Amino acid sequence: MKTTNPGRPASGRRHEQHASPATAVDFAVIVEACQHHWPTLKSVLKEQYLVLTDDDLAYIEGREHELLERLERKTGRPRDEFENLIFLHTQAVLA
Numbered sequence: 545m546k547t548t549n550p551g552r553p554a555s556g557r558r559h560e561q562h563a564s565p566a567t568a569v570d571f572a573v574i575v576e577a578c579q580h581h582w583p584t585l586k587s588v589l590k591e592q593y594l595v596l597t598d599d600d601l602a603y604i605e606g607r608e609h610e611l612l613e614r615l616e617r618k619t620g621r622p623r624d625e626f627e628n629l630i631f632l633h634t635q636a637v638l639a
Contacts, residue, residue, distance in 0.1 A: 569627045575608050577634040588633055589626075593619050 577585065586601045593615075600618050603611060616623045 569631045574627055577630050
């Protein structure tokens with residue numbers, strides 16, 4: 545009988561979660577938000593971080609980690625800041 549590690553789904557990929565002081569955001573929520581709300585999120589990010597260009601904000605499904613790393617590098621702000629912004633904006637849209 546095969547057992548799985550409780551921290552890993554049966555697929556073998558680790559369930560990713562990034563913690564921040566205010567909120568722990570499940571990475572799956574970030575992926576879903578990007579997939580469903582990217583045009584709006586892109587506008588919000590461009591307004592709040594004037595240094596970001598359309599190239600910086602290019603979204604490719606499945607490459608969300610690269611997007612967040614690019615935002616972090618370009619702005620000098622921590623990744624969890626972007627994760628929280630995406631999460632909170634998505635929650636506001638759904639409310």
